[in-house]
Amino acid sequence: MTERNACIVGGGMCKWGVREASYIDMVQEAAKECLDDIPGLKPKDIDGLLFASAFVGRRSVQANTAPVVAERLGLKPTSICARVDVLCASGSTGILLATGLVESGMSDIVMVVGGEKLYTPERWQVQYDEIAAIDHDWDSPQGIGPPPIWFALTAKEHMKYYGTRREQFGTVSIINYDYGFSNLKGHFQRQLTMDDVLNAAEIAAPLNLYDCCPLSDGSATVIIASEEKAKELSDRPPVYILGGAQTSLHSVTANWPGDHLGDWPHLRLAAEKAYERAKIDSKEVDVAQVHDCFSISEIIELEELGFCPKGEGGPFVESGQTKIGGSIPANTDGGLISCGHPFGATGIRQAMEILKQLQGRATNQIEDAAVGLTHNLSGVNVEHTIVIYSREPRK
């Protein structure tokens, strides 16, 4: 069977934050924004639905969620109707699966919706629920369900092995808050100084409040379609999905695959596989959305994705390379740190921002952006997911 090309056609998201709305309310808001972005598309034209959500089963007491979502959105899927859970990478995983379905010819137009309602009536449950987000029987009893402790250890190791300084990962927060200031759909709209970052409440030293992304309620939606359908549906330049990769080398922290915690071979492997599939190298990427669940994560991701040499992520960020005009503008809509993190919706928000960048309609527009990349890690760094987008089809 000949493969055909898959494109991302449009996207939309609801307001993220602590919302007075249920997951199914927010899913409807995001889907409306998405179809408003593609005026020619009607719900009846959509033949597939993938719903990305990690916690809807626990927080909203709803298993087999996809038919609930399909019904409320007026969809009648005939090729696929399923929920996807890869925790923080659920949304990107939905996009990768939709790409495969479209490329194979099984689906023509797939809606990928991500959403979480994390803030239920009592706030303690939001963090406590993370006992289910990691390897429960072995890691949760050690107190690392909420992940700051694990990433604080990671930061300490990166500082020890590479000389990274506290101010360097503080810079990540400042830059990403600056980008997110104009994103009214994000969780926060504010700007930070280094004093704000260094003097904020300690979460787990060396990480303070602004080094950590918030958990958020929210939803986001994109449409993935065949090249032919994409050109029918939209007059905007097509944006092709060149491919991606997802690696999982361990689950229990004791089986960490690196030489130390600042060494992420599972991300290097994902990057190698994704670039190979997309037939590009890291130098061709013009704009990236990397998983800044913590400021230190972004620094290590920039290294392992090949945007700077290993160990030099700190000075790289400090010298402004992730800002507009830098060598790899990153998290140009604010990232997780400013937009927030409703797990299943995050990869979809990242895809929307890349789509806008490659179509020249982003708020923080990177001039002539032609190739974009999204990255997520899941849980306490047990899985890595990459998707690569381009204005040109795969070579």
Next chain:
Amino acid sequence: MAVSGIPFLEGRYSPTFDLWPIEAKEFNRIHTFYENLREGKFTTTKCKQCGRESYPPRVICPECYSDELQWIELPKKGKVKAVVEKLGGVPICFEPPLIDAWIDLGEGSPVRHVLSRVINCPPESLKEGDEVQLVVFEVPSHPIEIRRETIMAERVFFAFEPAKK
């Protein structure tokens, strides 16, 4: 009129909100790990066919898929490689200070590192290079139904503590 189905479970056990593993032999096939732990032994499984040692313990060998496994002991002492302390705002079910360490069990150990809580340890005293040792403690029991009879299943878990000088 009393209405059932309200979210207060009237003393009933909700496993989805349990921080600790369900360890009882009626529930899983690696209960030997917890029985060994109760005797102060830190153990895992080794394949009798190919010799692969794996952690955590399993029912099959992840290398050759043999189901003929034996129990072996892990080191009970290790050295701290990195430590993080949370003095306030600890997750529910934990008491401050919550101290976690990345512990090196040494060359030759079937698993080189473990992440563990360090208990019985004053705040701001643990540092890189310090020696720590296994410590076993009881955790809350939970009800389990065995042939229509409900009993309380007792449980233990492990952490590390500063090694005795």
